[in-house]
Amino acid sequence: MFLGNLASLRYFLPEFAVTATILLLVVLHVVTKSPKSTASGLLSLLGVGAAIFLAGVAPAGAGRSIFEGMAAHDGFAVFFKVLTALATLVVIFMSMDSKDLGGRSQAEYYIFLLSTLLGMFLLSSATDIVMLYLSLELVSIPSYLLAGYLKGQEHSTEAAMKYVVFGATASGVMIYGFSILFGLTGSTQIAEIGRSLAAGKATLPMLLAAVMVAVGFGYKIAAVPFHMWSPDVYEGAPTPATAFFSIGPKAAGFAVLVRFYYTVFAAADPGTGLWRLTSSVDWPFLFAALSALTMTVGNLVAIKQDNVKRLLAYSSIAHAGYMLMGFVLLSSAGIEAILFYLVVYLFMNLGAFYVVVVVSNATRGEDISDFTGLGSRAPFAAVALAIFLFALTGIPPFSGFIGKVYLFAEVIHRGVYWLAVVAALNSVVSLYYYARIVRAMFLQEPTDASTIPVPAVSGAMLVLLAAPTLILGVYWEPVARIAADSVRMLAF
Amino acid sequence: MSGPAEYIFYAAAAMTVGAAILVAILPNILYAAVALLFSFAGVAGLYILLSADFLAATQILIYVGGIIVLLMFAVFLSNRISDAKITNPTHFRLPAAAICLVLFGVLSYAAVSTPYAVKKGVYLPTTADIGELLMTRYLLPFEVASVLLLAALIGAALLSRPDRAAPDAGEMEEGKR
C-alpha cells in the first residue's frame, strides 16, 4: 500500500523544484557580490512558479501514500501546496518591493522563505509523526530567521527571540504528546495510530496527547491561548515576512490540524461525508470553544491597535478563529469551507499587507496615522486596501463574505447555533476596526498632501490580488468545486 | 531486572531529575549549565539501561559535546566580563511552580494509571537497525533534516555575521521614532 522511496519520487516534483531553487540560491549567494541584486528574487520566483506548475499538473488521482507512508499525495495536499506556493509567490514580489529588506543580502532571505515553503509542502502532506515533527520544525526554524532578519532592529530581534523560544516550547509540548501517542499505539503512522487508538480504551492519556498536540498546532495557527507570540512577531518581523506568516504557515497548520485530528481521533463514515469520533475524547467541542475564544479575543484586541501590522496580526488571529469553526464540525463540508476561506483569505490578506508595504515604503511607518488621507495621496492603493479590508470584514460583494457564508452555513447546518451567533457578533465587531483604517484613509484629511508613488509592479500585484477578491465575491463556483474535490480525497 | 542494574537505574534517574531541578532553581547561570550537563549525562545513562546504545552515544556527543559548549559560549558572550554578575535571579516563581506541579501530577498520574502492553525488554544493539531504517523507511525525514540543517546553518551564519546593514538599520530606527 505504501509506495517505495524511488517510486515516490515522481510525486515529489514540486518539492524538488523548491529544493533545487534553494541550492541554486546558495550558489548564487556565493557568486554574486552586490546585496542589492534582484537576481535571487527572480530566481526564487522562477522556482516557486515551477513548483506551482508541477503541483498543479501532478495528477492527485485517488490519493496515495508515498515514501513508505511518510507522506500522502492527494488532492488535499496538492491544494495546500498550490495555496502556500501562491502565497509565497506574492510574498516574493512583496519582498522585492519592500524597502525594509533593502540594502541587505537578499539570498538568505529567499533561502529561508523557500525552506519554509518546502516545510509547508511536507507539513500539508505528512502522514507520519516523525515526518510531521520534522516538517513543522522546517517551517518554524526558517520562520524564526525571517522574523529576525532585520538584524539591526531591536523589534525584529525581539520578535525572533520570542518566536524561537515560544516555538521551541510549543513543539516540545507537541512532541511530548506524540510520544504518548506512540506509547499507546507503538506506531509512527498516523493512520496506524488512528486505527489502534480506535481499538484501545485509554482515555486519559489520549486526551493528554490530544491537548498537547493541540498546543503545537494551535501555536502554528495562532489560536488562543497559544497565540501570544503572533502579534509581537508580526509587528517585529519585516512586513513581507509578516504577510507570509499570516497566511502560509497558518494554512499549513490547518492542513496538518485537519489531517491529523481527522485521521487519529476520528474515522470517516464512508459515503456520508461525515466523520465520527473514535474515542470518548470530545475534542470537537474543545476546539469549538477555542474557536469562539480565538475570534473574540482577536477581534476585541484588534480594536485597540494603532499599528496596522499589529492590527492585521490580531485580525488574522480572529480569522483563524472563524476557520476553526469549519474544523469542529466533523463534516467534509466544514473542511471545504475552510479550504474555500483560505483561498479568499489568501488574496484579501496578502492584498492588505501589500498596501501596507507600499505605504510604509513611503511613510516609514505602519501606524494608522500614517494612512491618514491615503484616499487622496494614493487613491489607487487606498481603494484597493478598502476592498481588502471590507472583504476581511465579510461584506458583499467581496469574496470574504462568501467565505464566511460557507463557514456559517455549515455551522448552522450542523446546528451549532451558539457558535454561529458568536461569529456573527464578531464580524460586526471586526467592522469597527477595519473601518478605522478606512476612515483614516478616506474620511480624514491628510496631514501632508504629498502623493505616495505606487510602483508599477506593486500596482499590477494589487490589481491581481483585488480582482479575485471581487470576482470570487460574485462568481465562486469553480473555487467551491476545487475545494470540494480537494476534500473528497482527504480520507485515505 | 534487579541487582546492580537496579541501583544504576536509580542513580541515573536521581542524577537526571536532581540535576534538572538544579537547572531550574540555581541562581547562577553557569552552575545551571553544569547541572544541565549532569542531567544530560544521566539521560544518557538511562538510554544505556534501555539498550539504546546509539542514542546514548549521540546524546553524549551532541548534547554534552555540542550543545552544552554552545550554551557556555553563549553565557560568556552574552555577559560582559566587566560586570561580574552572572547570577540570574529568577522571578514569577509561584504561578509557574503551581502550574508545573499540577502538570507533573497529571502527567505522572496518566503514566501510572495507563495499562501499557508492556513486554520484557531485551538487550540488543540498535545501531544497525537505526541506520538501516534511516536509509529505507525514514529516508525522507533524513533528507529533510539535511535541508533543515542547511537552513539553520545559513541562518546562524547570517545572524552572527557583523551586519553590513547596521548603519542604515540605525537610520531606519531613527525613521521609526
Add this chain to the structure above:
Amino acid sequence: MTLDKLLVIAAALFCCGLYTVMTRRNAVAVLMGVELILNATNINFVAYSFFLNRMMGGQIFAVFVIVLAAAEAAVALAIFLRMFSTTGTVEVDAADQLKG
C-alpha cells in the same frame, strides 16, 4: 526499572524544563529549559520503544529530536547573541517593546 517509573522521570524532567522556561530571565537559561523538555520527550520515546517490544520508531524519533534540538539551539543562540549586540542584554523581560 519499569515503564511507569521512566515516564514519571520524563514527566519530572518536562516540568523542570517548563518551570525553567517560565522563570528564567536569561534567554540562554530559558533555552536550557527547552532542552530539558526535549530530553523528557526522548526518554518517553526510548522507554516506550524498549518496553513495547523494540519499536524502532521511537528511537528514530529520538534521533531526530536530538538533531533538531541542536539546530534549534544553534539558531536560538545566534538570535540571542544578535539581541545582545543590539540591545546589550539577553534578559527576556528587557525585551518587551512589542506588546499590547
Add this chain to the structure above:
Amino acid sequence: MGFIDSHILSFMTFLPLLGAGVILCVPKGKNETIKWIAALASFLPLLLAVRLWFTYDRTVAGVNVASQFQFVEHYSWIPSINVEYFVGADGISMPMLLLTALLSFLAVIGSWGIDKKIRGYMALFLLLETGMMGTFIALDFFLFYVFWEVMLLPMYFIIGVWGGPRKEYAAIKFFLYTLAGSILMLIVLLALYFNTTNPETGAHTFNLLHYMSQTTHNAWLKGFDVRILLFLGLFIGFAIKVPLFPFHTWLPDAHVEAPTAISVILAGVLLKMGTYGLMRISFPIFPDVTVYFALPMAILGVINIIYGALCAMAQSDLKKLVAYSSVSHMGFCLLGMAALTPLGMVGASMQMFSHGLITAMLFFLVGVVYDRAHHRQIDGFGGLGAVVPVYTAFIGFAFFASLGLPGLSGFIAEQLVFLGSFPVFRTLVVVGAVGIIFVAAFHLWALQRVFLGPLNPKYATLEEINAREIFCLTPLAVLVMIVGVWPMPILNLLNASAVRLVDLVKAVI
C-alpha cells in the same frame, strides 16, 4: 427593444453600475462630463421604469406564485449551493421600483452642486442605486441579501466623506447598526436554506417563493418556537432599517450628517427596505408568526407614530425634525401591515410610496435652505416667507403634504391605514390618531418659526430657490398631488398583490 424588454429589470439594476464604471474611467478634471454621465446613467432606468409602468399587468398578484411575477429573469448562478439569479416584479415591488428610479435621478440632479471629489461621489451613488434596485427585484434570498449589503458601503462612504461635521460618527453608527441587523438576517437565511427543499429538485434552495409554501419546510422548521426565533431575527434586521422604535437612533444622526441628496435617498428609499422586507419575506414565509405578533407589531407602529412626532416637536434642527417625522410616518406603515386587512396592507404600501415622495421633497427643501444659510437651526431663521415666497410655497406644500392634508398623497395613505386597521385594533388606532394632532402641531410650529412672523434681518437678502432645485421638486409635487386626488393608478399596482398577501397570511388562521 425585445432584448431590453426581456431583461428590463436587469437593465434598470445594472445600468447605474455601468455608469459608475464609465465614470471611473473619465479623465481627471472633467467634472461636468462626470455629472452628465451620472445623470444619464440614472435617467435610463427612469425611462425603463416608465416602460414598466405601461407594460405591467395589474391584474395578477405575484407574491408567492412564481408564474404571476412579471419581467422575470431566472438563471442558475452558483449551482453547487443552488443560488439563483432570480428577479421579477409584482405589486409589492413595482411602486418601490418606480420610486427608486425617480428619486435616484432627482438625487443626481440634486447633487449637481457638489464639487468635492465628484467622481467618487457619483460612482458611489450609482453603485447605491444598483443596490437599491437589486434589493427590490430580487426573488432569491441570497441575491436579496447581497444587494441589501451592497447598499451599505456606498452609504457609509457618502455619509462619511461628503457628510456634515459629525460625519464619521454618523457613518460608522449607520454602518454598524445596519450590519448588525443584516448579520442576523444572514443566519436566518442559512437556517432557512438548510431546512427547506426545492419541490422540483429536492435540493436545498434560496428561492423565496419556495419558502412561502409550508410544504417545503422540514419538521424542524415547522416547530413554532423555531419559527418565532427566525421571524424575530429577520424582524430585527428589518426593524433597524425601518427604523422601528428601539432601533431608530441611527436615523437622526445619519440624516443630519448626510448630504442632501443622500438624505433624500435614505429617507425616500432605504427606509422602505425594512417594510418591504417584511412584506416580501417575513410575512409570507412566517404567516403564523405574523399573526401571532400582529398586536405587538401594531403597538410598535403606534409607538413610532407618537414617539416620532413628539421627538420631532422637540428638535431645533430642521433636518432632524424631518428625520423624526419619517420615524413617525413609517409607524403608519407598520400599523397598516400589522392589521392584516387588505385596506391596511394597501395603505401601508401606499404610505411607503407617498412618504417616499413627500420626505424626498422635504429633504430637498431643507437642503436648499442649508445651502444658502449654512445652518438649519429652526430658531435661527424667521419670516423667510417674505423674502423667498416661491421657496416658502414649496415647503409649505411639502409640510402640509407631510401632515396629511387631504388632496395630497399622504392623506390617502394615512386614511387607508386608519380605516384598514381600526376594525382590528380599535384603541391602538385611536391612540395613533392622536398622532395627527402632534404631526400638525410640529409642522406648523416649524413652518411658523422659520417662514412666518417678523423677518430676521440677517436673511433679508436670502437667495430664492433656483431653477435646478425647482426642477427637482416639481415632479415630486405634481405626483404628490395627482396621487392625492386620484390614487387609483398606484392603488391598481398594489391591489392584487396586497390582497393576495393578506389572504396568504390569513390563510393560516
Add this chain to the structure above:
Amino acid sequence: MIRYAYIIPFLPLLSFFINIAVGKRLPRKGDWLCLGTIAIGLAMSIGIFYEVFQAYDPNFRYHVVFPWITVGDRALFNAGILIDNVTAVMLLVVTIVSTLVHLFSIGYMHGDPRYSRYFAYLSIFSFSMLGLVLAESFLFIYIFWELVGLSSYLLIGFWFEKKSASDAGKKAFIVNRVGDFGFLIGILIIYATCGVLGYDQVFLAIGEGKLSGTLLTLAGIGVFCGAIGKSAQFPLHVWLPDAMEGPTPVSALIHAATMVAAGVYLVGRVYPMFTPDVFLFIACFGLITLFITATIALAQNDIKKVLAYSTCSQLGYMIMGLGVGGYTAGLAHLSTHAAFKACLFLGSGSVIHAVHSQDIQEMGGLRKKMPITFVTFLIATLAISGVPGFSGFYSKDMILGAALEFGMKSANPLHMIFFIGALFTAGLTAFYMFRLVILTFFGAPKDHHKFDHAHESPPSMWIPLVILAGLSFSFWYSGWFGTLIRKPMSVANLAGISASAKVVPMEHAAVMTSDASHGSSPAGAKQEQASSHGTSASGETSHAVAPAAHGESHEEASHIAHTAHAYAMYSSVAVGTLGIFLAFVVYSFGWINPDRVANAVKPLHTFLKNKWYFDELYEATVINGSKAFSRGLAWFDMHVVDGLVNLTAQLGVFVSFLVGKFDDYVVDGAVNGVASATTGSGSVLRRLQTGKLYHYVFVLAGGALIIFLIKAF
C-alpha cells in the same frame, strides 16, 4: 343645470391655480378671474336653487356617485355629489356671501403686496367650502373639512409678518385638528361597523342595526367633535377670536358666514344618526357656548372681537337648536345669520377701512360720515337682536321655541335651562350689539383726528353691504324654508326596528307646523297649507312611528309645540327690547355709567374681559404640557432608549469580561455603548499581551492545562 353642479367647486379651484401660478402677471392681478368664477358659481347655484324650488318637494334629492378608491375587487369609497334642499340653500348662501366678499375685497385689499395671492386663497376657500357642501359621504366632507381648515389657516395668517397673525393661523389649524381627531374617530367607528361611508349607505346600515347603542353614540359624539372644532364651540372656541387677525372680508366670509357654519351644516347633514344622548350632548355644548361667549362679548372693545364672540354665540344658538330638535330652526338661523353677520363684518370692515382703528372707544358719531354703512349695519344689528320683521327674529325665535318645546316635553325639568339660558342670552345679544352700534355710530366722535379722516367707502364696498342688509329681512326666508327643510327621521332611534319605517319623514308635522305657525310673516297663509300639507303627508304613518320617537300622541305634541312657540315669541321680543333699551340707557342717554358698573363688579368684568381665561388655561395646560412632554421624550430618546441597547451590550461584556471597568460607558448611545464596551474589553484584553515572554509561555501552559482539566473532569 343641476346636472352640472359638480362644476361649481372646480371653477374657483381653476382660478386658484391660475392665480397662484401667474396671478401677478395678469391684468388687475387676476382678481376679476376669481370674482368671475365665483360669480358663475353663484349664477349656477341660483339656477339649481330655482330648480329645487320648482320641484318644491321636501324629499327632493339629486345624488350621483362614481367609485373613487377601489381596494381588492370592491369599490370602497365613492366620490360624488348629493343635492337636496339643504344643499341647495347652503350653495346659495355660500356663493352669495362669497361673491359679495370677493367684490368687497377688491376695494378693501386694494394695493396689498400679495393682492393676487389673497384672491387665490379666497378661491381655494370657495372651492373647499362648496366641495364640503356638495359632499355626499363622510370621507369627502372630512376631506373638504380639512381643506377649509387649510384655507382658513392661509387667510388668517395672510399678513404673516405679524407674529400675532401667524400665531392665530397656527392656533386655528391645530385647534381644528383636535376637533378633527374626534371626527376621524367617529368616521373610523362608522366605517369599522358599517363598512361604508356614504351618508345614505351609513344611515341604511344603521337602520339595519349594524351600528347601535353606545358605539353609535360614540360615533355621533365623535362626528360632533368635528363640529365643535370648526364651529368654534366651547371648549374649542378659542381660535375664532384670534382668527380676527385676518383681513376683515375674510372674517366676514370664513369666520362668520360660511366656514364656521360648516359645523352646523355637518350636524344637520348627519342628523339621522344621532341618538337622543348625542342630541342632549350637542344641546348642552351649544348652550354653554352661546352663554359664555355672549358674556365675553359684553366686555370687548375691539369691534371685530365683539362680532367674533357674537358669532360664537350665534353658532351656539344654531347648535343648541339642532340639539333640542329644532332642525329647521338651526339651519334657518344658519342661513339668516350668514347674511346679517356677513353684513356686520363687512360693515365693520368699511368702518375700519375708514377709521384705521378697531377700537370702538375711539369711534363714535360715524353715522353722519358713512350713512350707508350705518344703515346697513343697523339693519343687521336689528336682525341679530331678533327684532320682529328681521330675519334674525324669524330663526332665533324658532330656536327658542324648539328649546322651550323640548323643555316642556321632556320629563326632566332641568331641560328648561336650554330655553332660559337662550332667552337670557338673547337679551345679552341685543344689549352688546346695540352697545356696539351706539359707541360706533351715535354720540359724539371721541377721536376727532380719526373722525376727520373717516369717509364713506367706495361702491365696490358698500354695494355688498346693501345687498346683505337687504337679505336681513325675514320675508326672504319664512314659509318655503320651513316647508323644504324638514327634519329627517332619526334612524338612530329606529336602529333595530324594521327598516321599512325609515322612508317616513318623522314626527312630524308637529315641529313642522310649529316652525311655521307663528304668523309673524307676510306669507302666513302659505305656511298654513304647507303645514297641513306636511301633516297630511305624514299623518297616518307618524302615528305608527310616534311611539318610537316619544310616547305621546300627535295632537298633544302639536298643542305643546304651539303653546311653546307662542310663549317663546313673546318672551324673546320682550327680552330683546329690554336689552336694546338697556343699551341705550347705559351708553346713549348715560343714565348709568358703564365704568361705575364695571368697577362695581370689577372681578366679573376683568374675568369677562379676559375671555374667561381660556387661552391662559390652555397655554398653561395643554400646550406647555405637550411641549414639555415632547422635550422629555427627546431626552428619553437620547438617554434611556439608547441606554437600553447599551445595557444589553454591557451584559454581553459582563459575561465575557470584567464588566466593572465599563460602567463609565453606560451613559451614551447604543452603538457608542456597544462600541465603548467592546473596545473597553479590547483594552483590557490587550493588557494580557504584556510583551514578557514568560507570560506568554505561562498562558500557553496554563491554557493547555485548563483545557485538559476541563475535558478530563
